[in-house]
Amino acid sequence: MSDDNQKTLCGYIEEELQIKDPQAYISLIEPATHYCEGCGRSAAKPENVCKPKKL
Known part of the structure; x- marks a missing residue:
């Protein structure tokens, strides 16, 4: 998982x-x-999804 920061789920x-x-x-x-x-x-972090919305 080298490019973790750029990928979404x-x-x-x-x-x-x-x-x-x-x-x-x-x-x-x-x-x-x-x-x-x-x-x-x-997801645990907003950057892990395309259109984040806080739970």
């Missing part, structure tokens, strides 16, 4: 991070503080 899902490295994916979403108004995914 959508990018990680495309690369199947949730399958290849579940713990790394979980670290991006736990504890969730924001969600994406576009796709509904939740």
